[in-house]
Amino acid sequence: MMRFSTLIKNPADWMTGGQGEHGAVLTSRIRLARNLRGHPFPGWAKRDQRAAALELIQPAVEALPPMKDAFSQQLGSLNPVQKQVLVERHLISREHAARGDGSAAVIERRQTFSLMINEEDHLRMQAIRPGLQLTAAFNALSALDSELEKSLEFAFDPSLGYLTTCPTNLGTGLRASAMLHLPALVLSDQIGQILQAVSKIGLAVRGLYGEGTESLGNLYQISNQSTLGESEETIIRRLERVIAEVAVHESNAREKLLEDDPAMVADKIGRAYGTLRHAHLIESKEALNHLSILRLGGCVGVFPPETVMLCDSLLMDIQPAHLQLHSGRKLSPEERDSIRAEIVRSRLLSLHSPDNRSTSHEPKPVPDPHNHPGDA
Numbered sequence: 001m002m003r004f005s006t007l008i009k010n011p012a013d014w015m016t017g018g019q020g021e022h023g024a025v026l027t028s029r030i031r032l033a034r035n036l037r038g039h040p041f042p043g044w045a046k047r048d049q050r051a052a053a054l055e056l057i058q059p060a061v062e063a064l065p066p067m068k069d070a071f072s073q074q075l076g077s078l079n080p081v082q083k084q085v086l087v088e089r090h091l092i093s094r095e096h097a098a099r100g101d102g103s104a105a106v107i108e109r110r111q112t113f114s115l116m117i118n119e120e121d122h123l124r125m126q127a128i129r130p131g132l133q134l135t136a137a138f139n140a141l142s143a144l145d146s147e148l149e150k151s152l153e154f155a156f157d158p159s160l161g162y163l164t165t166c167p168t169n170l171g172t173g174l175r176a177s178a179m180l181h182l183p184a185l186v187l188s189d190q191i192g193q194i195l196q197a198v199s200k201i202g203l204a205v206r207g208l209y210g211e212g213t214e215s216l217g218n219l220y221q222i223s224n225q226s227t228l229g230e231s232e233e234t235i236i237r238r239l240e241r242v243i244a245e246v247a248v249h250e251s252n253a254r255e256k257l258l259e260d261d262p263a264m265v266a267d268k269i270g271r272a273y274g275t276l277r278h279a280h281l282i283e284s285k286e287a288l289n290h291l292s293i294l295r296l297g298g299c300v301g302v303f304p305p306e307t308v309m310l311c312d313s314l315l316m317d318i319q320p321a322h323l324q325l326h327s328g329r330k331l332s333p334e335e336r337d338s339i340r341a342e343i344v345r346s347r348l349l350s351l352h353s354p355d356n357r358s359t360s361h362e363p364k365p366v367p368d369p370h371n372h373p374g375d376a
Contacts, residue, residue: 001062002071002109004082008325011313012089012111014130023131023299023308024247026179026219029090030137030236031126032145033164033173035155041165042102042118050102050118057117060151061106064144071107076100081330084321090128092116113144120165121173123148132243134176134236142232168225172232177223178243183296184253186218187268194249198222203242217288217315222246254300266356269297277348281334282341287318291344302354314347 014027035041039053054074062072075083075096083097092105096119103118116124125148127141155163161171169175185191195205206221222243224235257265272293275282282290291311298307316322318340324331327339 002069004071004073004078007071007107007109007111008085008089011316012128014112014128015089015312015316023295024180024182024250025132025243026181026312027090027128027130028132028134028137028178029126029128029176030134030141031124031175031177032141033121033162033169033175034123034125034145034148034152035163035165036122037153037155039122042120042122043165045118047102053122054102054104054117056152057123058104058106060148061115061117061123063151064147066108066113066144067106069109071105071109073105074101075103075105081321081324085325088316088319088321093119093124095119096124113141121169132178132240132247134178134240134243138174138176138232138236171229172235174232174235175223176236176239177221178239180220180222180243180246180250181218181292181295182220182246182250183218183292184257185250187265188253188257190249190253194246195220198242198246201242202226203239216285217292219288219292219315254296258300262356265300266302266354268293269302269354269356273297273348273351273354276344277351278345279341281337282344283337284318284320284340287340287344288315291315291318297354302356303351307351310347310351314344318343 036053036056039045040049042050042053045053058072061067062070075092078086083092086092086105086107087094087097089111091107091111091114093116096103096105096116099118103116106115106117108114112128114126114128116126125141125144127137127144129137129140157163162169162173164170164173182191182194185194198205202225204223204225206223207215207219222239224239226235272290276287276290276294291314294303295308295311297303298305298311317326320331320336323336323339323343326343327335331339
């Protein structure tokens with residue numbers, strides 16, 4: 001089995017994604033909730049009942065072919081920083097991190113699959129892919145689910161579908177979501193009406209870490225709310241269509257901003273670049289917001305395209321628990337702000353000043369080496 005240090009040494013495959021049109025869709029995630037037949041739900045179960053469920057599920061999950069050399073650990077054996085790192089990587093939930101004995105996480109070595117044992121349900125399985133790949137993520141997770149059903153008997157009712165702790169997951173047990181980067185919709189004050197329209201058709205909009213969290217760095221999570229009475233394919237198709245439409249709105253908003261107010265765009269990107277390249281103390285929220293604008297610069301050609309990937313990995317690496325893991329000790333908020341700024345400065349060392357030709361319709365003037373300001 002893989003050690004924790006090995007698991008987090010390399011960025012996940014999906015972390016450096018942001019594929020597709022202008023990289024507006026960072027990741028696609030599918031989660032399935034399942035419970036064992038004849039076992040009380042984790043929230044009602046006594047300690048020995050939770051342990052019995054864990055003893056059944058963990059070996060079955062570890063035996064799955066994709067889980068060869070996976071990270072598999074009971075949460076009670078992880079320290080608070082390690083658990084928080086897994087939360088920051090979206091590999092376990094905040095609720096799961098709060099649990100200890102009787103709960104476990106099994107994570108595939110490339111972090112594309114993550115299975116939580118004894119969270120709210122006996123088993124929460126998730127697949128994450130870069131860009132807009134909900135169908136691919138669902139197909140991969142569905143195959144894993146089918147394989148597990150050969151060795152585990154899940155609680156299933158012919159009329160209600162899969163039985164879950166929370167009624168909102170009843171039926172398919174499916175939660176499909178995508179993480180979107182929408183800076184242009186925010187800058188052009190269109191984000192409110194877009195998110196309102198998304199909510200009106202029954203989809204949920206959340207912040208960076210899901211339910212009850214705020215949007216940081218212009219990042220929004222859009223997911224399905226209903227799980228009952230529709231097939232998984234229908235739910236995913238609708239969600240994919242809406243997310244693709246939101247991505248098009250973001251793309252159009254970027255073009256319109258560059259056309260209508262190139263100076264404002266250049267100013268925002270320049271200020272973000274200047275702060276990140278030279279700050280010696282920077283809080284998490286400020287860093288995320290500046291990295292968001294830097295990422296926009298990479299998407300619209302102000303910086304090289306690889307800047308997008310650089311920002312995606314930095315978005316993760318500057319989170320509080322990642323910083324503490326990097327330092328090998330508990331840090332005060334001031335120390336975190338200092339180390340965060342240092343990491344950002346070092347990673348952006350080779351990133352040259354913004355080339356604002358792409359935010360302007362005029363070619364950038366080439367300076368004449370023979371012409372000095374005093375010659376005129």
